Amino acid sequence: MAKNVPYSSCETPVITRRKIVNRNRHYSFQDNFRWKGVKVDEYKTNGDDWDGIARQVLIGACGESTKFHLRYFEIKPGGYSSFETHKHEHVVIGIRGSGKAKLDRRIVHINYLDVLYINPETPHRLYNPYDAPFGFFCIVNARRDKPRSLKKK
Amino acid sequence: MAKNVPYSSCETPVITRRKIVNRNRHYSFQDNFRWKGVKVDEYKTNGDDWDGIARQVLIGACGESTKFHLRYFEIKPGGYSSFETHKHEHVVIGIRGSGKAKLDRRIVHINYLDVLYINPETPHRLYNPYDAPFGFFCIVNARRDKPRSLKKK
Numbered sequence: 001m002a003k004n005v006p007y008s009s010c011e012t013p014v015i016t017r018r019k020i021v022n023r024n025r026h027y028s029f030q031d032n033f034r035w036k037g038v039k040v041d042e043y044k045t046n047g048d049d050w051d052g053i054a055r056q057v058l059i060g061a062c063g064e065s066t067k068f069h070l071r072y073f074e075i076k077p078g079g080y081s082s083f084e085t086h087k088h089e090h091v092v093i094g095i096r097g098s099g100k101a102k103l104d105r106r107i108v109h110i111n112y113l114d115v116l117y118i119n120p121e122t123p124h125r126l127y128n129p130y131d132a133p134f135g136f137f138c139i140v141n142a143r144r145d146k147p148r149s150l151k152k153k
Numbered sequence: 154m155a156k157n158v159p160y161s162s163c164e165t166p167v168i169t170r171r172k173i174v175n176r177n178r179h180y181s182f183q184d185n186f187r188w189k190g191v192k193v194d195e196y197k198t199n200g201d202d203w204d205g206i207a208r209q210v211l212i213g214a215c216g217e218s219t220k221f222h223l224r225y226f227e228i229k230p231g232g233y234s235s236f237e238t239h240k241h242e243h244v245v246i247g248i249r250g251s252g253k254a255k256l257d258r259r260i261v262h263i264n265y266l267d268v269l270y271i272n273p274e275t276p277h278r279l280y281n282p283y284d285a286p287f288g289f290f291c292i293v294n295a296r297r298d299k300p301r302s303l304k305k306k
Contacts, residue, residue, distance in 0.1 A: 022272055022273070023272050024256050024259075024269075024270060024271055024272045024275055025269070025270040026261050026267065026268075026269050026270075027267065027268040027269075027270075028264065028267050029264060029265060029266035029267050029268075035266075035268060058268050059244050059268070059270055064242065064270055065242060065273060066221070066242045066244065066270075066292075066294060067220040067221060067294045067295070067296075068219070068220060068221035068244075068292060068294070070244055070246075070268070070292065089217065089218060089219045091212050091219065091221075091223055093223075093290070094182075095266065103177050106177075108179050111181065111182065112182060113182035113188075113248065114179065114180065114181050114182050115179075115180040115182075115188060115211050115212070115223070116177075116178070116179050116180075117177060117178040117179075117180075117212055117217055117219075118177055119175055119176050119177045120175075120218060122177055137246070139219075139221060139223065139292060141219060141220040141221070142220070143220075
């Protein structure tokens with residue numbers, strides 16, 4: 001598995017030549033919703049149907065053999081994810097501030113530690129209509145299909 | 154999948170005859186680390202190598218098609234899980250109080266929102282040496298092998 005995993009913050013630049021190994025890891029929580037040793041990326045590297053989202057991959061980029069990946073996303077006030085659909089599921093857990101999810105035509109409010117399960121092929125978007133950051137864990141299958149953008153808000 | 158899933162709190166007794174369906178679900182967080190519509194079980198139904206642990210299955214007992222399950226465990230002061238090993242991994246996220254994990258001979262402290270990845274076949278135990286409850290999410294593969302107890306503290 002490690003072969004297919006892109007270079008990630010699990011290995012610092014100093015040890016880029018070291019093989020990424022599947023081993024016990026402890027990511028301690030830091031100030032401002034960062035985890036020690038985990039880098040912050042943009043939500044996506046392309047597209048114009050999203051805004052103001054950062055991503056941290058906590059489990060899934062460092063050779064872990066789990067059938068799932070754990071990510072933390074944070075949406076700035078006014079930000080939103082792509083409105084999209086796919087075969088794989090999402091499990092979302094709110095941990096910072098509050099936000100909303102549009103599930104097809106339904107709007108769900110996500111508060112602290114609420115758990116949201118998004119069923120396969122449900123068109124969805126997460127967004128932050130509030131004045132404070134909205135942060136959440138998102139768990140997905142490690143092997144998953146590519147999202148299809150629905151190109152509307 | 155639903156056929157093999159035991160009867161769970163996702164369906165109330167009133168609707169036991171209704172088919173468990175894979176659909177969007179929103180479990181709102183309640184007081185005292187409960188989630189609306191999710192029942193509290195014991196950690197295990199047998200064994201004497203654990204004490205003082207409750208379990209809530211948030212994702213995995215209601216027909217969800219994810220390749221993973223999400224559970225919340227809470228360990229009372231002085232409580233501990235079985236010291237065991239298995240081929241599947243654990244991802245642990247501390248969300249209430251603090252606790253510790255024994256990973257083979259290593260002791261790891263788990264604070265709020267720390268993320269711990271426990272590698273396959275690492276003998277492990279989670280425990281609470283403190284005076285307040287220690288609660289954490291634990292994510293596992295949906296298909297997983299049976300733990301083997303190591304019968305020692």
